[in-house]
Every structure is written in structure tokens, then in C-alpha cells.
Amino acid sequence: MKTASIREVRHDFSRILEWVASGEEVAITKRRETVARLLPATRHPRARGKMPDVSARLKKVFGRKMISDKTMREILDDNRGNY
Numbered sequence: 622m623k624t625a626s627i628r629e630v631r632h633d634f635s636r637i638l639e640w641v642a643s644g645e646e647v648a649i650t651k652r653r654e655t656v657a658r659l660l661p662a663t664r665h666p667r668a669r670g671k672m673p674d675v676s677a678r679l680k681k682v683f684g685r686k687m688i689s690d691k692t693m694r695e696i697l698d699d700n701r702g703n704y
Contacts, residue, residue: 624648
């Protein structure tokens, strides 16, 4: 484990960050006493949610029903009425 004083961290943070990026653990000291530790971040694989199967769900709900040849706007207008 490498050590760096608070002064070193303030003035040369990029060098300290390179140590951490390369996998080193860095102890931050103040008056020769450790006050903090910088650790490399652990990489976790992204959890991807399963995408829903919309077409299968529509078939389950509506079966083989066919929607008329009307456009969606015409269907909505009929359902809403004339306002």
C-alpha cells in the first residue's frame, strides 16, 4: 500500500489517481497518521433487465382478434366523442 500526505493529494492528485487506477491502495496521511484510504473501484457487470415480450403479451390478452382498418386517430376520436 502506498501512502500520500494530504498536501501531496492536493498538489499532485493526478499522480495519486494513477496509482489507484492501476490497482494500488493509497493511504492518505495527516501528520503521519492515516486518516483515509483510496481504493480502486470494483467493477460490477451491469445488470440488464429482461425486456418484455410485448407481442406475446398482446396475443395472450387479445388472442387472434383483428383491429379494423381504421387509423388509430379515428379509433380514438370515436371513443372520445366530439368535444
